[in-house]
Amino acid sequence: MLITARCLDFTVDGAGVIRQAERVIFVPGLVPGDVAEIEITADKKNYLLGVLKKLIEPAPDRVPAKCRHFGLCGGCALQHYAYPAQLKWKQQFVAQSLRRIAGLVELPLRPIVPADNTWAYRNKAQLPFGRPGTIGFYRLNSHSVVDLAECPIHHPDFARITAAVRDFARQKKIPVYDEKTHRGILRHLIIRKSEYLREILLGLVVNCRTFGLRQELKQLTVELNKKLETYKIVSVVANINQKKTNKILQDKQDIILGSGFITEKLGQYLFKVSLNTFLQVNTPQAEKAYARIAEYCGADRTAILDAYCGIGTIALSVAGRARNVLGIEETPQSVQDARRNAENNAVRNVRFLCGRVEDQPAEALGRPEIFIVDPPRKGVAPELLAKILELKPEKLIYLSCNPASLARDLKVLTQVYQIKEITPYDFFPQTTHVETLVLLEK
Ligand SMILES: C[S@@+](CC[C@H](N)C(=O)[O-])C[C@H]1O[C@@H](n2cnc3c(N)ncnc32)[C@H](O)[C@@H]1O
Structure with a gap:
């Protein structure tokens, strides 16, 4: 079946979204604003799948894709969408996820921080x-x-x-x-x-x-x-x-x-980076987010906890803000590198603990005034969310690479905490991915 319709949005994978006769149709290759002739290729009960047959009226934000593999490779699903429009879409995507999943009404959402390099940015x-x-x-x-x-x-x-x-x-x-x-x-x-x-x-x-x-x-x-x-x-x-x-x-x-x-x-620190440890793929953007995290911490703190600390990038960035910083990380190689990084940078008030952060007993976590979490895509483990709500640190700083799991966790955390500021960062130009930094206070 052929239909003509306007694309309204992207899916999280970057396919175009069309609504027609109360049905949703996903069409790879479309950008919001395109009017196109679509062939419906599959009926999946809750949604339809379509293919682009003819672009009738291209969206003003449509641009030529740069890479010859576009469409075949799932990597850069937004490279046919102008960069300012990508930023606008990511900003809305974060807002929508937080409203829909976390049920948040008031969103202290700051404008997304754009990347300085939109190509060749990955390390x-x-x-x-x-x-x-x-x-x-x-x-x-x-x-x-x-x-x-x-x-x-x-x-x-x-x-x-x-x-x-x-x-x-x-x-x-x-x-x-x-x-x-x-x-x-x-x-x-x-x-x-x-x-x-x-x-x-x-x-x-x-x-x-x-x-x-x-x-x-x-x-x-x-x-x-x-x-x-x-x-x-x-x-x-x-x-x-x-x-x-x-x-x-x-x-x-x-x-x-x-x-x-x-x-x-x-920032001001040098890090040894091995093959199998985590490092944010966009270094300049990560530096911007880490600098903001340090600002959120303020000065003269007693204790800061950096959960999911990797090789200690955030722990070291905030070391000047507190008497003691504790980083917790499950990968042994990362902990080894984090310790070496602290030593090489002559930072002596940071300790690292190897293990799953949610498995740590209360004594190991101590009583941090500031609790930083930077979890993998699946978000913070529910057991850790419960421990944070018990510990009630003064500030909670959440860096997330997945708006859906962030929203789910904020739904729990806002039982006790107020969201003070939400800032999306574009760590991943040309893709649908977006990083989000949230400051919560009691
Ligand atoms: C998104 S990375 C953040 C790393 C670091 N904060 C940075 O900015 O480079 C998440 C890190 O958490 C670690 N990790 C994943 N699950 C964990 C868990 N349950 N407990 C402790 N660390 C965990 C991963 O090995 C990874 O290093």
């Missing part, structure tokens, strides 16, 4: 190997790998590395991992960069105990460093993943070249 690439001899991205809604020719949210040096590693794997005939049979070696290529020292950490996730071809890989690095425009590969690490799992990185590492980390500067 990390994570690319699956595929057959035959491909490295790239999973085709939308599938696990078949499409060979990556370009990715404009990465620096062009990442494409040079990807091409060279692809050639290397082909020439050396290194078998690619097959998730069905659990055979083969190469699983993922990871590239991490630091802007501060212009360093690159190259990672290969492999299904074997140790990586052979070490000399060959070192030689490849020497050759590659001659071709890179801006960065230099300083370390190569094999991450050993012999598990049948979708989790990309495991704890075990085999360092092939260098020290196993790169050094990045955030």
Whole structure:
């Protein structure tokens, strides 16, 4: 069936949303404001799926997509939408999520903080190997790998590395991992960069105990460093993943070249960054959010708790604001790096605890005046929300990468806390993702 309609919104995955005769239709490739001819392709009971047949009247905010893989790769679903319009959509998306899920009426919502770089902003690439001899991205809604020719949210040096590693794997005939049979070696290529020292950490996730071809890989690095425009590969690490799992990185590492980390500067501090630890992918935007968190903390505090602390980026940013700071993190490598980061920066009032934050007994949490949470996408564990409501710290600072789980958690927290300020940050231009910083007070 063909219909003509106007697109009203995006889904969270970046498909266009149309409403017609009380039904919702999801159509990939449309932007709000487009009028288009659509073919309905599936009736899924609660919604319909459609494909774009003809663009009749393009929206004023429609722009040409920059990347040749647009539409096939799920990565940058908004790159056909002008940047100011992307920001407006994210601002509304945060507001709608908080209203709909948390039932919040009064929203002290500040304008979204735009990114200074809207392209080539990511400090990390994570690319699956595929057959035959491909490295790239999973085709939308599938696990078949499409060979990556370009990715404009990465620096062009990442494409040079990807091409060279692809050639290397082909020439050396290194078998690619097959998730069905659990055979083969190469699983993922990871590239991490630091802007501060212009360093690159190259990672290969492999299904074997140790990586052979070490000399060959070192030689490849020497050759590659001659071709890179801006960065230099300083370390190569094999991450050993012999598990049948979708989790990309495991704890075990085999360092092939260098020290196993790169050094990045955030705010006034230097951080050692390993392959398998968390670091926000947009460094300048993260710095802006961390600076605001430090401001929220005020000065001369007794104790601050940084839950889900990673390698200690927030804990160190707020160290000057309190007598004691405690960071809690479940990944051992991150805790090890966090401790080393504090030491290297001569910050002596920060401690780190390894474990799941929700499992910590009350004595371990202490009585922080300020409680900072920066959880993964699923949000704060319900047990921890209950503990926070019992502890009743004076201020609660919540940094979230998922408006839906943020809204769910705020619904609980607003039983005791008042929301003072909500600020969305665009950490992920060209995508539907948005980071949100919330200040709550008793
Ligand atoms: C979104 S990252 C934030 C890291 C850090 N605050 C930063 O800005 O770089 C979330 C971190 O929480 C850790 N994590 C996930 N679940 C956890 C849990 N239940 N307890 C403690 N840490 C956890 C992850 O390993 C990750 O380092």
